[in-house]
Amino acid sequence: MxxxxxxxxxxxxxxxxxxxxxxxxxxxxxxxxxxxxxxxxxxxxxxxxxxxxxxxxxxxxxxxxxxxxTVPSFSLSVWQGFLRSPARMDWMIEKLVEIGVTEIGFFPAERSVKERVSKDRIARWEKIIVSACKQSGRTWFPTVRVFASWEDFLRDLSEKRQRVFLADASCGEQLLDVLRKGEVEDSIALIVGPEGDFSEREKEALSKIGVYPVSFGEKILRSETAALFGASLLVAFMEGNHAGRRENPRV
Amino acid sequence: MxxxxxxxxxxxxxxxxxxxxxxxxxxxxxxxxxxxxxxxxxxxxxxxxxxxxxxxxxxxxxxxxxxxxTVPSFSLSVWQGFLRSPARMDWMIEKLVEIGVTEIGFFPAERSVKERVSKDRIARWEKIIVSACKQSGRTWFPTVRVFASWEDFLRDLSEKRQRVFLADASCGEQLLDVLRKGEVEDSIALIVGPEGDFSEREKEALSKIGVYPVSFGEKILRSETAALFGASLLVAFMEGNHAGRRENPRV
CATH class of the missing domain: 2.40.240.20 (Hypothetical PUA domain-like; domain 1)
Incomplete structure (x- = not known):
């Protein structure tokens, strides 16, 4: 068909x-x-x-x-500080949707060069999402959220009850080790900073609401690469929890 | 500095x-x-x-x-059928280099729309590699190989002694499960087909030289997304083998 x-x-x-x-x-x-x-x-x-x-x-x-x-068998949100390049945000959305992330959001951080996106861009993202979902046979389309302020983002984050990982190059514990150790939850969020990373003040605020800092290895990744690398690992482990139950069949 | x-x-x-x-x-x-x-x-x-x-x-x-x-602590090659879009190949190279792949190659497959790349493109890829390495602090620059024919590619592959994974959507075994089960080798290759996937004849030829087909989950991924998803998992596990020995320090 x-x-x-x-x-x-x-x-x-x-x-x-x-x-x-x-x-x-x-x-x-x-x-x-x-x-x-x-x-x-x-x-x-x-x-x-x-x-x-x-x-x-x-x-x-x-x-x-x-x-x-069908409903997605897990919920994985990726929250990313605004990137300088709109093309890199476009690309990131396409790839995250393809691999199976269920929600994507952008927020302004202290060191974000960009602080907002145009309505045209958001319309473009919606088209990218529809196209990526059809490409990969997904019938549940992820949403994209754009936060007006860091405070809005933080408030939203603190209201949710889910495990939140923070991509943090200065942290010793590898995401893979954390995932291998224990049971992997069905609802997880991953936060990645903007190009210049988070400020100390922002890191403290995130720490207060209980985010879990993880490292992605020896390498220094661009923000959008870190998002895709981390999401790939998370999707693989979260899907692994649901092996056998195929809730997102190919069409 | x-x-x-x-x-x-x-x-x-x-x-x-x-x-x-x-x-x-x-x-x-x-x-x-x-x-x-x-x-x-x-x-x-x-x-x-x-x-x-x-x-x-x-x-x-x-x-x-x-x-x-320094030398890389592991060797991970990604072999990809030529893609229709040069921009997608550019992007794929940048991301694979950033996450830590040590060798990238393109080969013509039966269903490849494109069968060769221009010299200008290869020069462009070299610049992308230098830039991605400097970005991520890598002092060992991966090489890009372009195979003239499928036979050349197959010959080269069969001469190497390394574990070779084949991204195969029709295969039941998940890459994550394979990686979790046993010890992860220090030299691995990942093969990903072109947009239209491999032909049956090609799959047979690959099977004869002992490649190991693995699935990347429920989703149907674009070729370049499959390459990055698979490489992310492989890098995470291969680096995990070498935790503590930092052979690629940040500079």
């Missing part, structure tokens, strides 16, 4: 109009009329539909049946 | 002329005359020198002393 298409709210028995982008993908894939297609709603729902009509801008699909409803 | 500069063959007691690129970096870092600088030779050697003269094109440095000679 090929890769799935995206529509936010398909309803069984109704005809939906796909967005111009999804219509474009459909055209590129040369899907013939009356062909079954898969429609994902981005929240784990997957529907079988039939392509009724291919208009220039919006193809019409009749939704026949809900075929799947 | 700041980040180090690169010169292929510094000799103690001699004056070397830095390349125009390194001279540019030196200018950007505003390093004053008569200041000590670190010069890496890309093969693990690190030298202390003194900046004598800043000409427009080539700064002159007097090499005082060899201060370090």
């Amino acid at each position: 090929g890769r799935f298409l995206f529509h936010p709210m398909p309803q069984v028995g109704e005809v939906i109009a796909l967005s111009s982008e999804e219509t474009h993908h459909l055209r590129v894939q040369r899907i013939p009329l009356r062909t079954p297609v898969l429609i994902g709603d981005g929240r784990g729902g997957l529907y079988r539909g039939v392509l009724l009509e291919r208009r220039d801008e919006h193809a019409l699909v009749f939704i026949e049946e809900k075929v799947e409803n | 700041g980040r180090f500069l690169f010169h292929p063959m510094p000799q103690v007691g001699e004056v070397i002329a830095l390349s125009s690129e390194e001279t540019h970096h030196l200018r950007v870092q505003r390093i004053p005359l008569r200041t000590p600088v670190l010069i890496g030779d890309g093969r693990g050697g690190l030298y202390r020198g003194v900046l004598l003269e800043r000409r427009d094109e080539h700064a002159l440095v007097f090499i005082e002393e060899k201060v370090e000679n």
Whole structure:
């Protein structure tokens, strides 16, 4: 049935109009009329539909049946200080989504060169997420959050009950050793500082809310590389907890 | 002393002329005359020198002393089928070098859209490698190999004595499980197919020379993401074998 298409709210028995982008993908894939297609709603729902009509801008699909409803088997958030380069943030989002991170956020830190992103950028990130999810067969689309201030970020973090790892080059304990030692939780967050790392004041604030500093080895990684390296290890171990239970089947 | 500069063959007691690129970096870092600088030779050697003269094109440095000679504590090669997008290959090289891969190669596969790269691209990759090594404090620069044919690649692979993992989405055994089970070798290669994966014929050929197929989990990853995900796990475990022996100190 090929890769799935995206529509936010398909309803069984109704005809939906796909967005111009999804219509474009459909055209590129040369899907013939009356062909079954898969429609994902981005929240784990997957529907079988039939392509009724291919208009220039919006193809019409009749939704026949809900075929799947999945939720991620774990929750992994990556919180990253704003990076100088928007292209590096774009890249980081694509890769984190592909490997299976469920939530990504950016916050302003003392040493962040950049302190905000444009609305256009956020719209672009949404497209990157949809594309990466379709690429990797994920029916649950991660969210991207952009915090207005360090205080907002800290408040949000302290309200959650999850293990929070802090990427800290000055810390001796390796993330791998921590993961190997004990049981790996189902809900974890990873915090990575901006290019110039966190200030001492920020590190103290993070320490107060109980974050767990971990090192990623001998190397000095760029911020976005540290995020991907750490997330790769975390995903591998968190998925390992759920071997056998495939809650995110390939479509 | 700041980040180090690169010169292929510094000799103690001699004056070397830095390349125009390194001279540019030196200018950007505003390093004053008569200041000590670190010069890496890309093969693990690190030298202390003194900046004598800043000409427009080539700064002159007097090499005082060899201060370090390191070799990587493990060897990790990543062999990747040619990708369609040169930008994705650029990105992949930068990230693999940063995390600590020691050798990277590209080969043409049956389903590779691209079958060769330009000389300009290879020159560009060399610059990316130097820059990523300096960024992450690595004094041993990985090499990039470009195989002219699949047969060349296969011959080279079969001549080496090392554990070879093959990224294979159809295989049940997870890389993490394999790494957790036994002792991790000091010399490992990881093979990743092109966008359309390997053909059955290619998989058979690889199977004959004893490669070990491993899965990277529930997800379907882009080729370059699979390379980075797998290499992250491998580096973490291979470095874990050498904890305590820091052969690649930060400079």
